[in-house]
Amino acid sequence: MLIGGFQRFSLIDYPCKICAIVFTQGCNFRCPYCHNPELVYPKLFSHPIPAEDIFAFLETRHGKLEAVVITGGEPTLQPDLVEFTKRLKAAEYLVKLDTNGSNPRILSELIEQKTVDYLAMDVKAPLARYPEITNSNADPVKIKQSIELIKHSGLDYEFRTTVVKSQLGKNDILAICKQIRGSKRYVLQKFVPVNVLDTNVLNAVIYADADLECLRDAVKSYVAECVVR
Ligand code: SF4
Secondary structure (H helix, E strand, O other): OOOOEEEEEEEEEEOOOOEEEEEEEEOOOOOOOOOOOHHHHHHHOOOOHHHHHHHHHHHOOOOOEEEEEEEEHHHHHHOOOOHHHHHHHHOOEEEEEEEOOOOOOHHHHHHHHHHHHHEEEEOOOEEEHHHHHHHHOOHHHHHHHHHHHHHHOOOEEEEEEEEOOOOOOHHHHHHHHHOOOOEEEEEEEEOOOOOOOOOHHHHEEEOOOHHHHHHHHOOOOOOEEEEOO
């Protein structure tokens, strides 16, 4: 695992659990609004943190921490992700994975091996707009496969979209909701214009809180729960 950061404590990154967060290095997307350029651009990578340091820390936190969140970057790019999650489960931690959904093969393996407890997938755009919005060669077929895998995984999960008004209009959000129709939980994430991958996005038009509430009302028939954060 190429681990670029480790946060020892969080109350907000795993629903209702006290967790630590592992940040992996490397991503195959280039979302302009990304808040983690130091985990995306290899030239900005810090010296990786040894996995053994993290397991040694977790060993001392039983009864205090309940879960570990693996985020990035894109964690499914790490060749030893499955082994890493197996070790976390063996250490009796709940595991949440944040993913961009580009690697359904690894997601399928994690689900089959029961080494994750919660999946959070960013749904960046309507499928046809993926390459444009992610500024990459994202494969919409794989994104669709990941959505279906997660929906039928039997695990806790959420889909979420960072909404930049000048990138995604109401019809785009509705198209995304049709892609995830029937899902448990959908999160509309407000774009915060700080520390981004592409500074051009700092001037982007963003949704006001009232607009986000309207969007939430517009999509609530597609999903069991829609929240704004
Ligand atoms: S926001 Fe986009 S570029 Fe940044 S880590 Fe997530 S998928 Fe990669």
